[in-house]
Amino acid sequence: MNFPIWELHWAGGGLLIALIAVFHVYIAHFAVGGGLFLVLTEHLGYRRNSPAILDYTKRHTKFFLLVTMVLGGITGVGIWFIISLVAPAATSQLIHTFVFAWAIEWVFFLGEIVALFIYFYTFGKMGARNHLTIGWLYFFFGWMSLFMINGIIGFMLTPGDWLTTRDFWDGFFNPTFWPSLAFRTFIALILAGLYGFVTATWEKDPQTRESLVRYCATWLLAPFAFLLLSGWWYVSVLPENAQAMVLGANPEIAPYLQGFLWISAVLFAGGLLMAVRMPAAIKRPMALVLLVIGLLYMGCFETVREAGRRPYLIHGYMYSNAILAGTEDAISAEGYLQTSGWHRNREITPENARDAGREIFRGQCAACHSIGGPLHDIKRLSAHYGTVGLEAQIAGMGKIYSYMPRFAGTAQERKALAAYIVHDLVGDPEVTQQTRPRPELDLEIPAFDAQDDEYVLLAWCTLGEKCISDSDSRFSMLPPGSTLMAQLIRRGPLPELVTEDVEVTFTAPAGFENPSNHVEFWKYAPSLVGKELAPNVSAKGLGMSGVMTPNDQNLTFLADGIPVLPYMDDGTVNPYPVFTIEAKDKASGEILATTKVVAPISTEIGCKNCHSGTWRHEGAMGISVTTASDVLARHDRRHKTELLPQAEAGKPVLCQSCHPDPLLKAEGDPALLNLPAAIHGFHANYLSGAPDAEPCHTCHPTGPDSYTYCARGTHASKGLTCVNCHGTLEDHALSLLKAEKEAGKPKADLLMRHLKPRLVASVEEIEPRKPWNDQPDCLSCHVDFEPPQDAEPSAFNQWVRGPEGLYRMRTDDAGLMCESCHGSTHAEYPAVNAFHPDLDAIQPLQYQGHPGPIGSRDNCAVCHTEDMFYEFHHLNILGER
């Protein structure tokens, strides 16, 4: 089933079919309705004994003959020619399935021609009864032609049981056969009146003209109610996804459906207007205008029908690009170029990649996408993507939205295709990785006197990887608010955690004090979080410096909601600001201990990779307005929201105002997927099949190519990636979606359908998890706190059901929080920071001179002032490294 492809550029995407077909169909339906019109009008002429009516009928027959024979008949063959040229595989399938239906139609075509010629040439010479019989025979043959072709066209949209039985009758008398036949018959009658206006308004005698025009108006007006009813019937028997698309799920179809409904009203009104007495000078042009409007009317209907069938030519069987439904996976395994014919390139090499991309485009995309032309211009549609984004789009298309088929090809072919489109068609040059150079940072490790100092102050940011969405004028999903925790230890053989009579403060580093000067969060706070906020103060009420809140339960100090941002007043972009933490005696004000801690914060969320635009802060990070607007525009288009216009009117919202999210304790609309499940679930469909943590790096600034490079802890140094704990993107998304599915949320299934787990054998084996609260656990790999035994350790699918019990919430047996000695998540000691090696090792260096966990390498004396031999804090604490 592999034919060569006629390479069209401007005229591609089905334009030629559309033009020829709509033109033909407009005349052909007129031929059917007009056939009845002629014979009934002749009959009327005899009954009223009116030579004027008979003359008109004869005149109209000549008009009819010329239009339907010269233009109608040949363009009908024209459709056959053009579909054979542009879609030979589908045409061949139709021809081989329905050869005898077409052969039967041909008999009717022959009968039509003979009848029409005789009807015209013997008009006035043949006896009335026989002449009328000839007329009725013409109409019969014409309507039977419609009957036959209607079966085949309906089959393309609703093949019905043919898909399993391959039976001619199942295919011919398919689910839309009767409603479509009714619909087309009524349109044919309406068109008979519409065309009739043309010849009627050219009638010379005013009296006759008026009565004839009114007569034609009756033909136009009477069938309308039946037309709309049969249209409703037609839509109601459509298959689910086609029906959804036609009724508005596909934004492209909407204008044509609306056009159809509006023009129905216009034609109806036009018909009524034509019945009003007016001079010929007005009526003649009106008749022609209505004729043109009728053509648009037909075009709207046929476009809705064709577009509703997307992405198929034969629904459920063959896609518009001739690929058979269900074969995508097999083709993707072997390669599209290998499994289809008429390609010069079979294997992709660096030399032929661009040409291979062109062949893949021609084979899989050109059937619907023109190049620079009016139909689905690929240049216009791909303009903003770039190769990363376009590869993702190609990988994900057809999985969630059904108007396109899935791409059938290897990852390499996908790359070649994206490169061809982006570089050769859209014309974007090759993009080289450009990252802003990181600033030179100074860092002074605070002093510690191991002999004399009475206290050890440990402080950490609970999250080692924290992002803020600085797209506030459009939306916010991660508003500013970082969390610092601290524990104060009085040193001695039996150290003590101290909270009473002590005040612990946090102070922002110089240059970071004014986050509200750098982002618009504070400007839009009333709209985003529902209240006015003072500058540089977060929604939780904390400023950039202040007092930490003691917790007598777990003996910690907490500052929850520090609105720190990576933007310094001098323009530097630094995602690792260093806060100063000070413990003071409440009564005397004496400083008991000082330390410093990094509060990591980034805005390097990679939406721009697919959603156009560049970084807001060049080469570094930040979601630009262009990018954020594109995100909203797509959300609005797919989900019928109004987020972009709302934001442009100054009222952006928090994503969590609709999507539940435990992070912000947002309840949202409980029927919707929670935000992490929605985002990861949706995007996983587009970023799947990629190696290891590559998809994670597309959005999160975790990889070595990012500016922030926040995967920097001891695990990262040992070569572990996000995947080792969180699973691949598919696994990660499925774990979130499965929980949502079990909670009964309808959209979960749609997103899960094409996701396949990679670390476990099946979705059944996936353990569902709630975002933020259910996380991988250290002890899954570090059994009994030992180093992991596996060469490739994996903590995936073994969740701690938190938030209690999570690493960042847990203590050892002495009451020390895990993070106090081991550092933040993703920055576990010893951590290496790309901006300055010591940034994530301040306290280990301060207290023990090396970057490992506090107390490691026999440094129990940091807190105990002497060596320890008993493993009190946790098992294996004294273990061999």
Place this chain on the structure above:
Amino acid sequence: MDPTNFIPQALPIPVEWGWFYLFQMLTFILHILVMNVMLGASIIALVHHLRGKAETEPLTKSISVKLPFTIAFAVNFGVAPLLFIQILYGQFIYTSSVLMAVYWLSVVGLVIIAYASAYIYDFSYVSLGNLRTVFIAVTTACLLATAFIYTNNMTLMLSPALWEAYFDNPWGTLLNTMDPSVLPRYLHFVASSVAVAGLALALFYRFKVKNDPGAQRWVRHGMNWYAYTTMVQMALGLWFLSALPEHVTDLLLGGSLAHTLIFVTGATIGIFSISNALSYNVGTSAILSLTTIILMIFLRDLVRDAYLAPYFQVSDRVVTGEYLPLVLFILTLAAGLCVVAWMLRTAATDSEVRS
């Protein structure tokens, strides 16, 4: 590159190939006859207009009235064999059509223009005056172009070895002019058209026209067109024969009994038709000519299968065995022909003057 790699997969057919072969041949015979009259009459009329002799007026006027009918039926009888060819040889003809897509599609436009021009020539024959030459010229030119495009497609579909040219030209503007058999084949069909049109005119004036003293003149005129054009046709036929691929020519010159018999019989009868035409034996010439045409059409089918023999046998096609639609078609055809016959008879006999 091995041409077989390019040939798309053949789809199953509902009933045995013989049915489609039969239908294809029957309808193609009708198509050729009507098409010949259409093209040939246009050419004859144009020649007369260009010569500018007033005495051929009745002839050209007569042609002008009939021409639109011939176009309508040439198209109608053309779609039927095209359908059956796609059933039996779809993987070849769809491919060759795509390779010459721009030309193939332009046939639609060419035929519409030819048809419209023919109607103008017909309905405005008198009022156009000398300008009518333009319209008949347009019709003739468009039809000649159409014929040339068809000849290219019908030969390109038989030559998978040439399809590789697609890789240098995927824009649908390939033709098959490098094939030496294209020109003689094309001219063979054009000549046939002129000859058959002449014969048709002779038949018309001999049997249909009553009470016209000038009729006999047109009978001779038509038979002369037939006779002399068929002589040229013989020469063109020999040229065509020699330009065929060697293995095909061999079949016709003794390599295969069936092929040779049909070829020789057809050619011989054709020669006899010339002699009868020169003697103005209209009826006999017509029968001989028709026999020749039928044999030559059958030969054409055999030649087609010979071209494709290295790649494909029509009998290879898988049959699904769905007979009811075939039965329904045959019944519809029979009923349809009966109705058509009734309509024609009524048109001929019921001509009361309107009161």
